[in-house]
Amino acid sequence: MKLAQAGEALSGRYPGSSLTRWANSGLSPDQASEVAWQARFELKTDATSRSTAWLHLKAQAELKLECQRCLQPMSWPQQVDCTYRFVPTEALALEQDNEAEEDVLSLEQPLDLLELVEDELIMDLPMVPMHEKCPVSVKTGTQTPDFTEKAHPFATLAGLKGQKTD
Ligand SMILES: [Zn+2]
Numbered sequence: 001m002k003l004a005q006a007g008e009a010l011s012g013r014y015p016g017s018s019l020t021r022w023a024n025s026g027l028s029p030d031q032a033s034e035v036a037w038q039a040r041f042e043l044k045t046d047a048t049s050r051s052t053a054w055l056h057l058k059a060q061a062e063l064k065l066e067c068q069r070c071l072q073p074m075s076w077p078q079q080v081d082c083t084y085r086f087v088p089t090e091a092l093a094l095e096q097d098n099e100a101e102e103d104v105l106s107l108e109q110p111l112d113l114l115e116l117v118e119d120e121l122i123m124d125l126p127m128v129p130m131h132e133k134c135p136v137s138v139k140t141g142t143q144t145p146d147f148t149e150k151a152h153p154f155a156t157l158a159g160l161k162g163q164k165t166d
Helices: 090-097 113-123 145-150 153-165
Strands: 009-014 035-045 051-066 073-087 103-106
Touching: 009 113, 035 113, 051 113, 073 090, 073 113, 090 103
Parallel strands: 073 103
Antiparallel strands: 009 035, 035 051, 051 073
């Protein structure tokens, strides 16, 4: 691989709308931000002087989602960081992908960075997006103790009453 031999690093940005599968995984197009990515190719030589090409891929994006607890908008930063190893054939890639810690790609297939970035972002999507701490108290009949502790409506009322009688 020429790119790997040069140790070349590439970077770029994809508009959210160009990642169609990602934008369609339950997201509307305006929820998908621009995606920044960086790719670095590397050629590693083992003890038997055999060279293997590797790809280090990073991508960052930010989604606008609705919190499933308080239904307020929330931003969900995504950050993926993956490493791929290239093998000569598709058959080898299939054979080794399950066992190897890194993802294995075949040199028989044209390298599609957009697709790789998209795959990783989709896998990183939250199943149930929720604020770590919701900005508003949630009005439901099934409040968790966590919520009732944080909301102190009566304490506030008591405080106001005290001030009025002064
Ligand atoms: Zn929330």
